[in-house]
Amino acid sequence: MDMSVEELAGGALCVALQGRLDTVGVDQVEAKFKDAVLGTDRDAAIDLGAVSFLASMGVRLIIATARAQKARGRLLVLFGAKAQVQSTLQMVALDQIIPVLPDREQATARLAG
Secondary structure, rough: EEEEEEEEOOOOOEEEEEEOOOOOHHHHHHHHHHHHOOOOOOEEEEEEEEEEOOOOOHHHHHHHHHHHHHOOOOOOEEOOOHHHHHHHHHOOHHHHOOEEEEEEHHHHHHHHO
């Protein structure tokens, strides 16, 4: 599991995850992921386009981070999920508590306004 961080227009963060977001993958990126998202006072978009598999530990990481963002008055959105990951997001109804958007442009627009 790999991760990169960049700034979006408007100052929000974009955290791109790459690989399998399973127990091993979460162990590899959890501290760095939380530090990137929660270590600043910014909204964040999580790019799932290169995530090939999403397990319960990955769902837990996303939910915990989104809750922490909300408690700080900040927003977290997800975007770019491929079919298998999108299916998991829908199966666990994650889109009911966290905005799940199709692409970067819509994620950026959602964070901007």
